[in-house]
Amino acid sequence: MKKLINAPEDVLVESLRGLALAHPELAVDFDTRVITRATPKDQGKVALLSGGGSGHEPLHGGFVGPGMLDAACAGAVFTSPTPDQMQAATTAIDRGAGVLHIVKNYTGDVMNFEMAAELAAAEGVEVASVVVADDVAVQDSLYTAGRRGVGLTVLMEKLLGAAAEEGRDLAAVLALAEKINGQGRSMGMALTSCTVPAAGKPTFDLPEDEMEIGVGIHGEPGRHRVPLAPAKEIAEQLVEPILHDHDFSGAPAIVMLNGMGGSPLIELYLMYGEVAALLEKAGVRIARNLVGDYITSLDMAGCSVTLLKADDEMLDLWDAPVNTPGLRWGV
């Protein structure tokens, strides 16, 4: 393992220390591992909390700021944060209008956020939750923990952040969250495994001439292992299952071509070109896009594609100003 670290057990706290130094507009509580805005939003507005295992940067701490999240809880690498962290964050960011928890559908995240919501409700804070579930690689949710929450989380945090900033109430923000959940789909792939610092070696072995299709964001092995193919064919293997799963015609789409942390931008742009061509051929109209590392898996090489079927309301929310370390425009 070759990494820019001191000791595996210190990675999280030392990374948070650097984040705090780099971004004085954020406040980082090192005890609770909660990242909040240094200047909270106005009273009477809905607050947004997300969080999850670390190793997905800029998700989630990098999306705290005006126009997006109010706070993020950082768990250990690939491990859900704990209910006490989430409770502390929920109470801290409540501006009297309630708090929405944005939870990725992974067993640990769901259970810890559930416990946190119970604790916060007992303190009198109104809490609602959305469980993001957009990964089409998980086909049969009858025999699994349900679809994973992956790339759509980024789009969700941006759109809900704008809606909350507008002053919509908790019920309205939750309704928008459910609508986004119903219209967003993702699919990911890996060229290499990632290496969890505490484990010290790659999570899985992937020979030079093979790739994993349908990976999540934790370096967990994917659904299928297939021979390595040119980018054009990889793009097909990502786009086809998404279009097969949901009808994206007849509406503008927001598209994200996301890097998993170990693929350079030259490859991500190349992949975006392939994906955009496939979508054009399929009659999908790309209205907005993101290309880059937004929800990563440590040092894993590979990418994911996320499609959200949008409307004018969502595009307006998308264009609204956002000012966070990981996403910034209109300010």
Add this chain to the structure above:
Amino acid sequence: MTNIDTTTLIDWLHRFAAVAADKREWLTELDSAIGDADHGANMARGTAAVIEKIDAAPPATIDELLKTAGMTLVSSVGGASGPLYGTFFLRMGMTAGAVTELDAAGFGAALRAGLEGIVARGKPEAGDKTMFDAMSPALDAYDAAVAGGTDLPAAVRAAADAAATGRDATTPLVARKGRASYLGERSAGHLDPGAASTTLLFETLADAVAG
């Protein structure tokens, strides 16, 4: 030994923490195959935190001890294991009450309440390839032994043996819960890490009761 007391339970938690530290890499290896390679690190971190807490201020009663252990696991393990193991100890403590010892039947009732807490939190069923597949047969074996008049040390040993059998039986299963479920058929052929750590929990219990 006919009753189990606070001292023995503290010894149990010490032994469990020591084994979790010792088997840390093995648990992580099991988790690498079908999960995300963090079960060993998480259990070692959580159980070490429990020991730190109870050594600093040794609880006098069983409910206080188990609630401390449960809350500490919930707030230090993370992932799915934190709420599941944490809920197990919290419910055990609530059922045990403010006593300093329990007879075999009372201890069995506490264990059963712990398992019911796990079921309420994670909704596992037999054969899902989870910790339930080790814990459920362990408690069945314990209850059967106690009902048959077996003494406490033999009953917890029977529970540990049944846990190990249940753990080994997870190998061919296709996971239906947790992160391993995303692998579908590819999850077959691997021992479930949660069932593995649960077996360690019962093996250390048997060792602590044996003294």
